Amino acid sequence: MVEKAESIxxxxxxxEDNDIEFxxxxxxxVRGKSNAKLVPASxxxxxxxxGVGFAGFAAGEIGQGPHSPDIxxxxxxxxxxxxxxQPGLAHVIGDARVEGDAWPYCPRHILxxxxxxxxxxxxxxxxxFEAEFMLVDRDESGRLVIADRQDNWPKPCYDVKGLTRQYDFVTQLSRYVSELGWENYAVDHEDGNGQFECNVTFADALETADRAVFFRYMVETVAQQHGMLATFMPKPFTDNTGNGFHYTMSLWDRETETNLFADPNDSRGLGLSELGYRFAAGILDHARGYAALVAPxxxxxxxxxAGTDAVRTWVPVSMTYGGNNRTQMLRVARQGAIEDRTPDFSxxxxLxxxxxxxxxxxGIERRLEIGEPNTANLYEFSPGQLRRQGLGVLxxxxxxxxxxxEKDDVFREAFGKVPTDGPDGSPGGGFEDFVDYYARLKQDEFHAINDVVTAHEVDRYLQFP
Known part of the structure; x- marks a missing residue:
C-alpha cells in the first residue's frame, strides 16, 4: 500500500514505517536541472x-549571482x-524561497x-505524460550507440524481442512505478531503436510535474544499475526517431469531480466539449511562443x-488538431482528453x-473558435503547402x-515578474518579466551551439563551390 503524505x-x-535514514x-x-542535498531523517x-540552503548561483539558472543570498x-x-x-532513502521536492519569501524564478512556484x-x-x-527515452552506451571509440546492439530493426516499434532483451530493466521500472502508486498500465518498445516508454496515469498538474522529475531521475538511475545510460535528449541520433514528452490534458470541476472536457454528444465526433475545444484553440493560438517552453x-x-521513409519522427510540424492522428500537434484520441505531441523532456x-x-x-477566456479537425497526413505536405492551406507551421x-x-503578452502575465539587480550589482534594482530572463538564457544557449563551426560544415563548405 502506497502511503501518501499530506502533512509533516x-x-x-x-x-518510521519504512526505516528511512536519509x-x-x-x-x-529554470533549465530543468534537479538539485538536491542529502539530509538525515533525524x-x-x-x-x-x-528548509535547507543552497547557493543558487552554483545550483544553476534561477536568477542569482555569486553575491545573492541562499536559496x-x-x-x-x-x-x-x-x-x-534504495532501502532507507526517501525523496522530497519543494519550492525555492529567498529570505523567507517565494522566489519568482522558481519553476515550481510559477506552475x-x-x-x-x-x-x-x-x-x-x-x-x-508519456516520456520516451533511449537506452544507449558508448562503443570502443567513444561513439554514442544503442545499448542493445541487436536492436537494429528498420521498424522496431512494439518489438517483442527488443522488450525481452531488456526484460530485467523494463520489469524493474514497471514494478517501481507501481510501488510509487502511479498505476503503470504499460511499458513498450517505441518507434526508435533502443527507445522505450513507460505509461502512467494522470494527476493534478503539480503532482504530475513532481512525478515527472522523479521519473527521469529513476529511469536514469535504474539504467545505470544495468550498465546503460538512459537519455531523454530530444534527438540523440540523426537517423533515429526522437524522444517526446507528450502531455495529455483535461480540466475538471473541483466540486463535482467531473471531467469538463468530456462530451459524448460532440458534433465533431471526438468526444470533446466546447470548453475543451476552446482550451485547445488557446494552445494553437500561442503555439509558436509556447514551443520555446516545451521544446526548449x-x-x-x-x-x-516531418518524417521520411528512412527516418520516422511522429512529431507535429504544423499548428493543427485532429482525432486519432499522430501527425497533428493536438490529438484527441479518447473522450475528454487533449494530447499535445510537441513537448520533449529537455x-x-x-514551466x-x-x-x-x-x-x-x-483560449477559454477569449472564447476562441478552433474550426474543424484536420484528418490529413500532414507529413505529405511541404511547409509551403501547409501555409497555402492556411495551416500555421511550428x-x-x-x-x-x-x-x-518575447511577443506573447499572455505568457508574460502568466509567468510574472522577477527581481533584478541594480546597475552596481546590488539587490533591489527593480523588476523584469520572467519571459525576458528566460529569453536571454535561451538566446545565449542558441548562440553557444549555433556559432560553433562543426566538422560537418568544414567538410561541406571548405572548398565550396
Missing part, C-alpha cells in the same frame, strides 16, 4: 520548518516518496501560481521535423505545464520560438 505528521509516520531534498532550476523537523528549499509533504531501489489561478475559477488542471533546446528542433516540466495551462485558459529553431515567446 504523515512524513514522520512514513519515515532524504534527498530537491528543487529544480533532521526532518528542521527540514520542513526551516532555501522548503519541501512539500505531498511530494515525499520512498525511493523504491503553482497558474494552478491556483485555475482553482480560483473552480477548475482542476489534470495532466498525464537547440536539439529540440532537430526532433520537430527542460522543466513545471511546460504552466505554459499549457496559461495558453488553454486564454518554429524551425529555438531562436525563432524565443522570438515569438
Amino acid at each position: 505528521d504523515d512524513v514522520r509516520r512514513i519515515i 532524504i534527498f531534498a530537491s528543487f529544480g532550476e 533532521q526532518v523537523d528542521d527540514l520542513f520548518s526551516e 532555501e528549499l522548503v519541501p512539500d509533504p505531498a511530494s515525499f516518496r520512498v525511493v523504491p531501489w 503553482r501560481q497558474q494552478v491556483e489561478r485555475a482553482r480560483g475559477l473552480g477548475l482542476d488542471f489534470r495532466i498525464g 533546446t537547440v536539439n529540440s528542433y532537430k526532433r520537430l521535423k 527542460g522543466s516540466p513545471y 511546460g505545464f504552466a505554459a499549457a495551462l496559461a495558453a488553454g485558459l486564454d 518554429p524551425n529553431s529555438l531562436i525563432e520560438a524565443v522570438h515569438y515567446l
Whole structure:
C-alpha cells in the first residue's frame, strides 16, 4: 500500500514505517536541472520548518549571482516518496524561497501560481505524460550507440524481442512505478531503436510535474544499475526517431469531480466539449511562443521535423488538431482528453505545464473558435503547402520560438515578474518579466551551439563551390 503524505505528521509516520535514514531534498532550476542535498531523517523537523540552503548561483539558472543570498528549499509533504531501489532513502521536492519569501524564478512556484489561478475559477488542471527515452552506451571509440546492439530493426516499434532483451530493466521500472502508486498500465518498445516508454496515469498538474522529475531521475538511475545510460535528449541520433514528452490534458470541476472536457454528444465526433475545444484553440493560438517552453533546446528542433521513409519522427510540424492522428500537434484520441505531441523532456516540466495551462485558459477566456479537425497526413505536405492551406507551421529553431515567446503578452502575465539587480550589482534594482530572463538564457544557449563551426560544415563548405 502506497502511503501518501499530506502533512509533516504523515512524513514522520512514513519515515518510521519504512526505516528511512536519509532524504534527498530537491528543487529544480529554470533549465530543468534537479538539485538536491542529502539530509538525515533525524533532521526532518528542521527540514520542513526551516528548509535547507543552497547557493543558487552554483545550483544553476534561477536568477542569482555569486553575491545573492541562499536559496532555501522548503519541501512539500505531498511530494515525499520512498525511493523504491534504495532501502532507507526517501525523496522530497519543494519550492525555492529567498529570505523567507517565494522566489519568482522558481519553476515550481510559477506552475503553482497558474494552478491556483485555475482553482480560483473552480477548475482542476489534470495532466498525464508519456516520456520516451533511449537506452544507449558508448562503443570502443567513444561513439554514442544503442545499448542493445541487436536492436537494429528498420521498424522496431512494439518489438517483442527488443522488450525481452531488456526484460530485467523494463520489469524493474514497471514494478517501481507501481510501488510509487502511479498505476503503470504499460511499458513498450517505441518507434526508435533502443527507445522505450513507460505509461502512467494522470494527476493534478503539480503532482504530475513532481512525478515527472522523479521519473527521469529513476529511469536514469535504474539504467545505470544495468550498465546503460538512459537519455531523454530530444534527438540523440540523426537517423533515429526522437524522444517526446507528450502531455495529455483535461480540466475538471473541483466540486463535482467531473471531467469538463468530456462530451459524448460532440458534433465533431471526438468526444470533446466546447470548453475543451476552446482550451485547445488557446494552445494553437500561442503555439509558436509556447514551443520555446516545451521544446526548449537547440536539439529540440532537430526532433520537430516531418518524417521520411528512412527516418520516422511522429512529431507535429504544423499548428493543427485532429482525432486519432499522430501527425497533428493536438490529438484527441479518447473522450475528454487533449494530447499535445510537441513537448520533449529537455527542460522543466513545471514551466511546460504552466505554459499549457496559461495558453488553454486564454483560449477559454477569449472564447476562441478552433474550426474543424484536420484528418490529413500532414507529413505529405511541404511547409509551403501547409501555409497555402492556411495551416500555421511550428518554429524551425529555438531562436525563432524565443522570438515569438518575447511577443506573447499572455505568457508574460502568466509567468510574472522577477527581481533584478541594480546597475552596481546590488539587490533591489527593480523588476523584469520572467519571459525576458528566460529569453536571454535561451538566446545565449542558441548562440553557444549555433556559432560553433562543426566538422560537418568544414567538410561541406571548405572548398565550396
